[in-house]
Amino acid sequence: MQRIGTNAGLAALMLVAGLVACGDDDNGGGNIGPNGEGKLTIILKDAPGDVQAAVVTIDGITLVTADGRRETVLSDPATLDLFPLASSDTVLASEVTVKAGEYTRMQLRVSGAYVQVENDSLTGGSSVFATASDYPGLPGGTAVAGTLGLTEPSDSNGFDVPMPGGGIRISNGSNDTLVVDFDVNQSFSGDSAGWNLTPILTSNNPGELGSASVTLRADSATQARFDSAGVGLGLFNGSFTGSDSVARSVAFAGPDSSGAFTANLRYLPAGSYGFNITGPGTVSAFTTDSLLPGTINVSGGSTATTAYTINSATLAP
Structure with a gap:
């Protein structure tokens, strides 16, 4: 098995909302409660690479509180080519209303994908590997050379995204940014026999x-x-x-x-x-x-x- 080359890079999901590390003080917590709400916008950003295409369908993003309360951020499928986004943004969800609270987990669900990779110098050209030959994200008429396996997450609700500081706090009426990285370089691996997608996701403090x-x-x-x-x-x-x-x-x-x-x-x-x-x-x-x-x-x-x-x-x- 080999990983996509060193130029494959990162894609980053920018979540814009009232997000503060859970451990931080927030005016005594007065803005945190069942009646408070914040706005959440999700943007996909930055996947430089030497692969010819890396397309994923994200059909769910959820925030989870420590006591298990779930807030849906994205429910409609969004199919995105990660490769051309090195210098642009694309909005996945705009100003979604999210209940105020402390969220210790984020989960992202991927339902399908394909990757187009360069063949070796002897074979030449490129090959496409997809989660299904009829994956809706494939361009019309695309010949699929093999299967792109999609690793099952440990939780059926999606892949966990580690939180900075152990969690985030959404305050009533606030608006800030959290960046979640989809590591394309580490997520796709394979060879001529087949490829696999195991989403590697991390998050960063936007102030950094x-x-x-x-x-x-x-x-x-x-x-x-x-x-x-x-x-x-x-x-x-x-x-x-x-x-x-x-x-x-x-x-x-x-x-x-x-x-x-x-x-x-x-x-x-x-x-x-x-x-x-x-x-x-x-x-x-x-x-x-x-x-x-x-x-x-x-x-x-x-x-x-x-x-x-x-x-x-x-x-x-």
């Missing part, structure tokens, strides 16, 4: 997560050359690589009012990230005012920013 924002411009001479050749800065990509060796590629978007393009990446664990820029095939080489690859340091609760200006470029013949 940060963002990175990199601005890209071209000097006037280079911009004039790009304009004449039809080369836009939106064709360039930024790549953030952390201590996990996962390269998170993000396209530069824009322009803003100043003509600059920006690559943004949210919900990053705090730490130092290597950063590089790659250009389109129409640009064979380019230089920037600051040395590449560079480094960007991300701190929890803030956005790290840096900027680059392309000051020379060689266009492909």
Whole structure:
């Protein structure tokens, strides 16, 4: 058995609500009670990787209190391709009303999935492994090479998501963020005989997560050359690589009012990230005012920013 390669990375479920570690004080607990309510929004985020597709159907997310009371956050099935979400968010459930209280468990139910992986160099091409040949998430006409086994959770209500600090507290009227990571790299494993999905889920304190924002411009001479050749800065990509060796590629978007393009990446664990820029095939080489690859340091609760200006470029013949 082998795991998906080191670039498979993480997908993260962002749960936006009044979430506080259960051990924290909350004004004497006055906002915690059977009549209080908070809002909960679930967003799927960030699954960089070198697999061609990793699609899952999530058909349930539940919060559970210490005494066993259950609050349903998601009940309608949501089928999502994890692979293209490295630089975007997708909302699974928006502002779901959840009763105030202390929740010590979260459970996520997966009903089906498929993964498309590259074959070895001798075979070439790629193969699709699915939980069923008629899995609804498969594109029409897809040939399924083998079975993607789905590990049964220990609880029929879904896979447990470990909570930061042992639990979360939802307060009346509050709105905050909890991030749950779906570790794609560790969740999918297999070989030519078949693949298996065992969802590996963890959660993080949102205060420990940060963002990175990199601005890209071209000097006037280079911009004039790009304009004449039809080369836009939106064709360039930024790549953030952390201590996990996962390269998170993000396209530069824009322009803003100043003509600059920006690559943004949210919900990053705090730490130092290597950063590089790659250009389109129409640009064979380019230089920037600051040395590449560079480094960007991300701190929890803030956005790290840096900027680059392309000051020379060689266009492909």
